[in-house]
Amino acid sequence: MQDKHRGHGGKGHPHLKFWINMILGFIVMYVVMFSMINGPGDFRNNLNMFYMAVAMWAPTGIFMLAAMPGMFPSRA
Template sequence: MDHSQNAGSKMNGYLSLALQTLIGAVIMYLVMFVMIDSLDSFYNNLNMLYMTLMMVAPMVVLMILAMKHMFASRSANLAIIVVSVAVFFGSFALIRSQTTIDDVAFLRSMIPHHSGAILMCREANLRDAEVKRLCGEIRNSQRREIEQMKVILARLN
């Protein structure tokens, strides 16, 4: 057996994992914006990044555990799993505490959030008159607040 080829094969598994993780993270991040009402409500933001990391971290652990034959280095696997667990809980703590969210980061997170409420109200199959009225109020207030947040964001930037 040619050990140098085997070592390269092991490394290719880890390189593939890194590439798949990166591509998967970008896709997951962007998919979260499917809920916005319009593209002018697309703002990169830390909260979406933290949510992405919370989705990616367990995926990495699952891939390592489910495809052990591709990842033969026990020490590398353990390190990757430990880092993934730390990333998951670190992101969880950051999203729950909002420690890193300042005025600008808050606005950049809230605009897509409000935009999602507008989309849901516009597209939902509502029948109850009170719910329809409520949705109309939500759409109006969320639009007003988005415009206000954009003005504040422009001033702060």
């Protein structure tokens, strides 16, 4: 019964799922950076937008790894 609460009971590829989640999260955070523009004419893509998305994305991954250690079993 405990295996039900662990997701897939240790099956699958948790590290792959983590990185897929992180990539999708980065894309969403990058798009959200442009949510306050008025229209396509105001769209300005620059390195600062990328930097800010990374600044939100990196701590998210650290918190995920720290808060859910049971999802990511040790490879040792």
